[in-house]
Amino acid sequence: GESVGLHLPTLSVQEGDNSIINCAYSNSASDYFIWYKQESGKGPQFIIDIRSNMDKRQGQRVTVLLNKTVKHLSLQIAATQPGDSAVYFCAEGMGVQGAQKLVFGQGTRLTINP
Amino acid sequence: GAVVSQHPSRVICKSGTSVKIECRSLDFQATTMFWYRQFPKKSLMLMATSNEGSKATYEQGVEKDKFLINHASLTLSTLTVTSAHPEDSSFYICSARKTGIGNSPLHFGNGTRLTVT
Numbered sequence: 453g454e455s456v457g458l459h460l461p462t463l464s465v466q467e468g469d470n471s472i473i474n475c476a477y478s479n480s481a482s483d484y485f486i487w488y489k490q491e492s493g494k495g496p497q498f499i500i501d502i503r504s505n506m507d508k509r510q511g512q513r514v515t516v517l518l519n520k521t522v523k524h525l526s527l528q529i530a531a532t533q534p535g536d537s538a539v540y541f542c543a544e545g546m547g548v549q550g551a552q553k554l555v556f557g558q559g560t561r562l563t564i565n566p
Numbered sequence: 567g568a569v570v571s572q573h574p575s576r577v578i579c580k581s582g583t584s585v586k587i588e589c590r591s592l593d594f595q596a597t598t599m600f601w602y603r604q605f606p607k608k609s610l611m612l613m614a615t616s617n618e619g620s621k622a623t624y625e626q627g628v629e630k631d632k633f634l635i636n637h638a639s640l641t642l643s644t645l646t647v648t649s650a651h652p653e654d655s656s657f658y659i660c661s662a663r664k665t666g667i668g669n670s671p672l673h674f675g676n677g678t679r680l681t682v683t
Contacts (some may be wrong), residue, residue, distance in 0.1 A: 493676075496661075498672075498673070
């Protein structure tokens with residue numbers, strides 16, 4: 453079936469450390485992946501995306517890695533800050549381009565300890 | 567750019583009544599909008615795809631007569647929860663993608679917290 457799941461439901465890191473959030477997906481036909489951050493009571497906020505023809509993409513303090521061989525996606529956050537505390541979701545793009553729907557994983561709650 | 571506004575942010579209604587939630591793309595046009603539902607400490611579950619000028623596409627298990635979707639313009643989609651019951655209480659979130667752009671992120675509203683008493 454189609455599913456996007458996460459290895460860890462919670463993750464705690466010390467402020468300033470790097471964090472890695474993992475995600476597994478099962479639909480090998482998916483060609484687009486996104487990471488979102490959701491703070492309490494708010495909608496998801498886009499962090500970074502990657503297309504299946506890439507295996508790495510970097511943004512500001514964030515890096516997404518895609519391993520299509522094992523259907524694994526990860527989000528690395530460098531030098532974590534208190535504001536990084538949130539729930540992080542990976543999402544998988546399915547369908548025809550222009551009308552792709554996103555299927556979300558279970559989410560990982562990241563807590564940054566001072 | 568790419569701001570999605572959702573209204574209301576919170577609503578409380580009585581069982582048996584209907585509630586309408588609006589989703590607007592403020593600075594872009596969206597042929598397609600998506601409605602998600604989220605239970606506490608759970609992930610977002612896609613309910614339906616809202617298509618401007620045509621019928622919405624519902625995900626398996628989502629009752630189309632229960633959750634009415636109207637996408638009357640390129641900037642507005644509405645979700646109406648009809649004959650609401652307490653089990654409909656949830657966080658409803660809409661999202662939109664700029665028209666004509668394929669693989670691109672969805673932009674989300676800030677959600678509507680529905681409580682049915």
